[in-house]
Amino acid sequence: MKELKKLGKEELYALLLELSSLRKENADFLKLKLQSGADEAITYYKQKIKEALWQEKTNLREARKALVDFKKISKNQEHLLELMIFYLENGEKIDHEYGDMYEAFYSSMETMFEQIIKMLNNNSDLIPKFKGRLDSIIDNSCDGWGHKDALLEIYEELKHD
Numbered sequence: 001m002k003e004l005k006k007l008g009k010e011e012l013y014a015l016l017l018e019l020s021s022l023r024k025e026n027a028d029f030l031k032l033k034l035q036s037g038a039d040e041a042i043t044y045y046k047q048k049i050k051e052a053l054w055q056e057k058t059n060l061r062e063a064r065k066a067l068v069d070f071k072k073i074s075k076n077q078e079h080l081l082e083l084m085i086f087y088l089e090n091g092e093k094i095d096h097e098y099g100d101m102y103e104a105f106y107s108s109m110e111t112m113f114e115q116i117i118k119m120l121n122n123n124s125d126l127i128p129k130f131k132g133r134l135d136s137i138i139d140n141s142c143d144g145w146g147h148k149d150a151l152l153e154i155y156e157e158l159k160h161d
Contacts, residue, residue, distance in 0.1 A: 029073040038079055045070045046086050053090045058101075060108045063087055077123050084116050085133050092140050095147075106147045113137070114154050121159050134158075 007015065020027040028041040045066050052062035067083055074080065091109045095101050116134070120127050138155060141148045 025069050045083055049087050088112055088137050092137055095142050100144050106145045110150045113151055117154055117158050
């Protein structure tokens, strides 16, 4: 974008302010790039995930969209894993709260769990940080629809050094 190079400081500043006011994701992206901490963005996306999952009718699509949106603003694998595991933890809490869920719900949780395991295998230095939470997810998961067995099978793929 050659046009950006032609803009002065004040014009760039005004453009960034306008861009950040258009969408929350734009503001989050700028905060992540300009600040060292990502806590605000992580908190915001955790809230989006929680609100989507804890609606009267669980909205898995909206919760996953929050993860996709976060991926657009951050490439930090640790932060993404934090949000993905948060998604699973809330899914397991919902399962305990409401009991026998529908097959697509469990399928979504298992797919997310599989993605987490793959990411951890590619970032093995993060395994110790998240392993305990994954163990808790499995321990607290229900046996319905073969869900616990599926999680255990996926978990076996986690590299153990």
